[in-house]
Amino acid sequence: MNDLKENRVLNLKNNLIQYALNNFLNMDNFDFSRINKTSYLRKILNEKEIQKLLDSLISKIKSYKNINPYELSIKDSEEIKKIVISHLLEFDKGKYFFDKHFLKFFIDKGYLDVAEDFINRAKKEDGNLSGEEIFQAMRNVWIMNSLQIIWDMSLDLTPSIYAYSMLYPYTDNLLDNKDIDLQEKNRFNHILTKTLKGEKQISSNAYENRVFALIQDIELQYNREDFTQVYDSILLIQEAQIESLKQDQNTTMTEDDILPISFFKGGSSVLADAFLVKGNLSKEEMEFSFEYGAFLQLLDDLQDTIEDKVEGHQTIFSINVKGDLDKNILKLISYIFEVNTPNSSDSQAMVFMKEVIGSCSLIMVMDAVGRNHSLVSKKLYKNLESFSKVRLSFYKKMESQLNELNKTFNLKY
Template structure:
């Protein structure tokens, strides 16, 4: 698999997955019913505060700056007090760097493409946060670079295109093959505006990491593209377990995605850093597959989770994923010794909460006893989680109805937020 020797890590994580325990042994604090209801009230209050802040968007330039300053102060205070993902434990400088990276990314994404919706921006921003975490783990300064922006933005431009059920496999394969040539450094002319944007994002990476000096950056990019190509096999037809190597595809696609993240920190990695990035990406891929199990079943997209869902309870495979996650993070070696414990806790909480929330929102694929056990560790009740997205959607609709604000107007407000100050 090239100079990075991915075959070694590919085999390693296949073995680690099979030997991971499938017994439930989650080692985090339980949250009482009283604590859950208290947190639900706090989140409801937070949602109302954000909604009211959007409603109060002013017209004058002076008031806009004051409005943005108030919003920034509110978000910073929120990060300081965050208990769900343990951000409250980090020093002020590191929290500020995470905040500035997020702010800079939103601004850059809107400048790059004003047609992007909030969901697309959020999808790309999630990858920025992963790289920011890796920067902290590797002892580097947490910041947004042009290369990080370019690669993170490729997610909504490639993943969403390949997941679109209205685009045929032939077109998707042509797109992937042309992108592969571009990633190899070939001077490929674009066929349409979508390809033009994708190739521009690749240019952003090239400006920071010249090809001759950092060949592994581009080798890792080719690996994620190979993973994307292979993942199309998951869309072609409904398969039974062992008919296709779905586990191998998950390791390759998920592992190589965060492998690129790691190389974009400083262009090189140690074997230990490569191993962690591959494992981190793999577990995030399975977490996403668990989160998307309903949609994948609906669209006949085959993953480790959707192959089993509805036929067997997903209790055991979820235990396996939880234990794999805990083991990987516990064995992580941080260069940032001052924040090592806090960074491990941050990564672990992010990953475990992704898994637990996904279980709570797909409870029909688990045993009732298992769901009841899992709910004990969730920060909110499952009933609250199930109604959270509809509640936020309703609140946003109320803004539109009361203020006469369209979806475009909300994006305009976002543009104003990131362009001031």
């Protein structure tokens, strides 16, 4: 029985990696005629309006700066929420980043309500979590919420969404912690894998006890007998986490070595998200989820290129020079839009969400290039900037102001 299960999981893994990789490798340079250019004057005007809104937002919430976010009253929390929502709606109304009113759509759907519920529960259950760690987990909640909308489900913080979103910040942080030796990481991975397979393990510390409790929360929603693929998918992301440790070793890797690992890690993460949202998936739903995760992983790698170069973490961006970076960035943009091209069987919600995902992902590429212009050639920089609604350099300026805003709450929203 175990051999059959292992073969099933292995086949799922290999088929999805091959499918996604083939699609990525077959991408040509992106056809920029698919999107609209923005004039230089419009960029400047957009930046001025964005700056006004940011200044207004910072001004209106600065009175809450010295309040511990763990001690905010209900009234204060509601007032901050109103201020944030009103400014988000103004950003949306002006179409300073998107051509459609995406933000209003998400607010109306309840994204901020789910985020608030998640933050409150996370702070209540673990007061030692930093704002950055909570935000790291909340990013996964947003992805799972997106999948709920794509599949016409109500937006909800289910037990599995909460537990899984909290699980991998814990495990990621342990595996990324350079103060923990490889032997301890391997021991933890060994017992975590057994736990994910349904084998009871005895925790040796409070950290492991917390991880095991989160897995039990998932089991309460999805029993192992009826939802085998839920646990197959979680095992895949655990295997991918272990596999990705190779990227930090001294052995020099090529793109051909790195890409399958990156696709496996990113793809399996959102695949698990999808199974935990829906319980069971069709072949097409698995393929979309896996590719969604694959390009999100590449986006993360692009954003972390300089840091990864310094730390010796090998990605297709950190090992390459400008010419190859240009090629890979253009291939990534093309891949993102290909994955998010609607097909005839898509529901109205899925068509809309694919447009949202494509637009947001392109902005993430522009943001990464804008903050690290040395990554790319002048030609690509200028080309990307011509399609951005602001100058690429403005993203870095805006980021510093948002970081200042984050300090007000001591929590990175």
